[in-house]
Amino acid sequence: MLNLTNDELLTTTRAVRKRLDLSRPVELEVIERCIEIALQAPIPPVMKVHFIVVTDSDQRRALADLYRRGNDQVAQVRDQAVTSAWTEQATLTKILSSAQYLADHLQEVPVYVIPCIEGRSDDAPITWQAGIWGTIFPATWSFMLAARSRGLGSTLTGNHLFFEREAATILGIPYEQVMQAALIPVAYTQGTDFKPAQRRPLGDVLHRNRW
Numbered sequence: 001m002l003n004l005t006n007d008e009l010l011t012t013t014r015a016v017r018k019r020l021d022l023s024r025p026v027e028l029e030v031i032e033r034c035i036e037i038a039l040q041a042p043i044p045p046v047m048k049v050h051f052i053v054v055t056d057s058d059q060r061r062a063l064a065d066l067y068r069r070g071n072d073q074v075a076q077v078r079d080q081a082v083t084s085a086w087t088e089q090a091t092l093t094k095i096l097s098s099a100q101y102l103a104d105h106l107q108e109v110p111v112y113v114i115p116c117i118e119g120r121s122d123d124a125p126i127t128w129q130a131g132i133w134g135t136i137f138p139a140t141w142s143f144m145l146a147a148r149s150r151g152l153g154s155t156l157t158g159n160h161l162f163f164e165r166e167a168a169t170i171l172g173i174p175y176e177q178v179m180q181a182a183l184i185p186v187a188y189t190q191g192t193d194f195k196p197a198q199r200r201p202l203g204d205v206l207h208r209n210r211w
């Protein structure tokens, strides 16, 4: 376990891509413990979350191919969006280079964790959408925090979801009943020192009593 305070854990759990150690195996029991911790997130009794842990190299390669196809789809939109974003250009260049690295090397990451939830939110009203995503993502984030505290790095990714049905076939997921929320590549990190990210200043986001 890393020696991090709660605040350090919460402010330094970054999207890790280039600093994933692709040659070091990850023990399955460590992943399982992180999932047990994730299950302590606020999950209402009606919600049924699942985590698929993928270590099989053929399945990882097939999912990585889907991911890259999705990545190509977002690339153009993303490049337009980032040029108008508030973040400094140097930071954006770094993020894009990091994202491309992950796309190029995804099949080499030793473990993928795919958080899923029973039920589909396609065309659902906002309350059901909130229930679905508000259940699976806190649990997913808890998983990522638990992983970071054990020296593991991860990134929340969704590019493969452009082809969710094909991914469901690869993973044996009953697509009509179960929705995938993300694909989390997980590996030990090269070094464990990560810094807080550049974010909008508090004054831009904090509203007192009204918008």
Ligand SMILES: Cc1cc2nc3c(=O)[nH]c(=O)nc-3n(C[C@H](O)[C@H](O)[C@H](O)COP(=O)(O)O)c2cc1C
Pocket: 013, 014, 015, 016, 095, 098, 099, 102, 155, 156, 157, 158, 159, 160, 197
């Ligand atoms: C729903 C969702 C999907 C995302 N999909 C991807 C993805 O497919 N690939 C990727 O490299 N980053 C993806 N990201 C971005 C990263 O997870 C992360 O939020 C971003 O790189 C900022 O990381 P940082 O907080 O460490 O700076 C996604 C983020 C969200 C919220």
